[in-house]
Amino acid sequence: MKPYKWHMLICTGSRCTEDGEAETLFKSLGEKLKARGLADGAQRVKRTRCRCFAICTEGPIVTIHPDGTWYNRVTPEVLDEILDQHLKGGEVLKAHVYHQAERLD
Numbered sequence: 001m002k003p004y005k006w007h008m009l010i011c012t013g014s015r016c017t018e019d020g021e022a023e024t025l026f027k028s029l030g031e032k033l034k035a036r037g038l039a040d041g042a043q044r045v046k047r048t049r050c051r052c053f054a055i056c057t058e059g060p061i062v063t064i065h066p067d068g069t070w071y072n073r074v075t076p077e078v079l080d081e082i083l084d085q086h087l088k089g090g091e092v093l094k095a096h097v098y099h100q101a102e103r104l105d
Contacts, residue, residue: 004046006087007065013052016059025060025079036083045087068101
C-alpha cells in the first residue's frame with residue numbers, strides 16, 4: 001500500500017442516511033481528491049467506505065485520522081470545506097465536528 005497522510009472514512013450504511021447521500025459523497029471523493037492534489041504524494045488521503053459508526057441519524061458521517069475528528073451531517077459543500085480547510089489547510093471545522101478524539105501523544 002502506498003503511504004498516506006490522512007485516512008478518511010465515510011459511513012455509507014443504510015441507517016446513516018435514507019436517500020443514499022453518504023454513498024454519493026463517497027463516490028465523488030476520488031475526483032475531489034485528485035483535483036486538490038490529495039490523491040498521491042506526501043498529502044495522500046486514503047479513503048474507506050464503512051457500513052456503520054453506530055451513531056445513526058447523524059449522517060453522513062466522515063472521520064479523519066490520525067487526528068480522530070468526526071464530522072456529522074456532511075453535505076457536498078461541507079465535504080469540500082473538509083478537504084480544503086482540514087486536510088489541505090490543517091484547520092478543523094469546529095462548526096461541523098461531532099466528536100474530537102483526545103490526542104495521546
